[in-house]
Amino acid sequence: xxxxxxxxxxxxxxxxxxxxxxxxxxxxxxxPGATLRxxxxxxxxxxxDVMARLVGQQLGERWKVNVVIDNKPGSGGQIGADAVAxxxxxxxxxxxxxxxxxxxxxxxxxxxxxxxxxxxxxxxxAGSPMLVVVPAASRIQSFKDLVAAAKAxxxxxxxxxxxxxxxxxxxxxxxxxxxxxxxxxxxGGAPSMTDLIGGQLDVxxxxxxxxxxHVKSGKLRALAITSATRHPAVPDVPTTAxxxxxxxQVESWTAMMVPAGTPDTTVAKLGxxxxxxxAAPEIEERAxxxxxxxxxxxxxxxxxxxxxxxxxxxxxxxxxKITAE
Numbered sequence: 001x002x003x004x005x006x007x008x009x010x011x012x013x014x015x016x017x018x019x020x021x022x023x024x025x026x027x028x029x030x031x032p033g034a035t036l037r038x039x040x041x042x043x044x045x046x047x048x049d050v051m052a053r054l055v056g057q058q059l060g061e062r063w064k065v066n067v068v069i070d071n072k073p074g075s076g077g078q079i080g081a082d083a084v085a086x087x088x089x090x091x092x093x094x095x096x097x098x099x100x101x102x103x104x105x106x107x108x109x110x111x112x113x114x115x116x117x118x119x120x121x122x123x124x125x126a127g128s129p130m131l132v133v134v135p136a137a138s139r140i141q142s143f144k145d146l147v148a149a150a151k152a153x154x155x156x157x158x159x160x161x162x163x164x165x166x167x168x169x170x171x172x173x174x175x176x177x178x179x180x181x182x183x184x185x186x187x188g189g190a191p192s193m194t195d196l197i198g199g200q201l202d203v204x205x206x207x208x209x210x211x212x213x214h215v216k217s218g219k220l221r222a223l224a225i226t227s228a229t230r231h232p233a234v235p236d237v238p239t240t241a242x243x244x245x246x247x248x249q250v251e252s253w254t255a256m257m258v259p260a261g262t263p264d265t266t267v268a269k270l271g272x273x274x275x276x277x278x279a280a281p282e283i284e285e286r287a288x289x290x291x292x293x294x295x296x297x298x299x300x301x302x303x304x305x306x307x308x309x310x311x312x313x314x315x316x317x318x319x320x321k322i323t324a325e
Contacts, residue, residue, distance in 0.1 A: 029091055029266050035066040037087075038094045041080025043073045047209060050290050051125055051254045052096045058277040076163055076324065077101055078111055085118035089261030091270065095119065098254050099165050099313070102306065106314040107163045107324045116310075119257040122267055123274040124302040126292035127251030129227035130169045131237070133211045133220040134203050135196060143223040143243035146203060150179035155202040158184045158192035160210075162324055165252040166192070168313060169205035169226065171320035176247050196220065207252055209291035226250040227293070253295070253309075255302060271298035 030036065038056045040049045049071065056067040072080035077100050084095035105115050113119075134140045140149055149155055159166035162185050174181055184201060186192040189210040195201050197219045204211065205226075212233060214220040222237045226249055230239060240248040256274065258267060277283055278296035287294050297305065316322075 030065050032064045037068050037070050039070045039080045039084050040096045041077040044071050048096050048254050082113045085113035087259050089259040091266040095257045099252050102309040103163050103313045105310050106317045118260050120260050121299050121303045122256040123271040124255045124297040126294045127253040128208045128291045129225050130250050131206050131211045132223045133206050150181050156182040156184050157203045158201040160189040161185050166205045169250045
């Protein structure tokens, strides 16, 4: 079944999956002119922020409401998540989350909020793969060379911080390959790219948009991409499955949640609208140019995905003995 046909089927059955009376109760959400606060727990300009602004703009135009993007960075996305978890459950406060939040469940067992109990899944939106990149002058010419070099001697790998997708991807690589590439955390992806280009780092399992321009300019060499299929922006870069490591498949996804007490009818309506927004060809194209692969799923499909991601990264974090510090 084609992805668009699948989305149509989801939209067709979603309202019918709820009792008609309950669906009608949610029909006045949101009231025209209402203000929706969309909390992004990361700085402006990043992948999560870009997708939130794209979806937020469309929600505002379609529903005739005001959508305010509220950036609340800090503590690996916990500050913004905590603020939403403690907000009124009226559907007017939204939270952007990422793979980082799934990892945080294990990394921060004493967080000021309970991720699984205090927040409710609304929709998965899109994912962005990781690029395995080395300096252009590196002796490592291929992914197989990387595995061999990692087994033969000491290598280091930069990331945008402890518990971030680049760090988790490195940990997964080490677990699969039975290697011990040393992790070097940075405060963001940009500085790690600078040191990689300068030769201070051996490799980075990078967020796709952070390294793509450097690959295009020839400053970095891409060894593999962690997606199921090759990416049109780098068609010559093989997938990790093609180079012999199919288990190293990672996407830095982004999604939406709301406070746990938000009515199911509100969540269903919001989730269905997000799926509709992302099904529009022009929106899908805008997302693609930002490095995303649209993967729109409503609450019923997103909830089990989120659960599986929490479990997956929990196992990897435990095996690699990753801590938040």
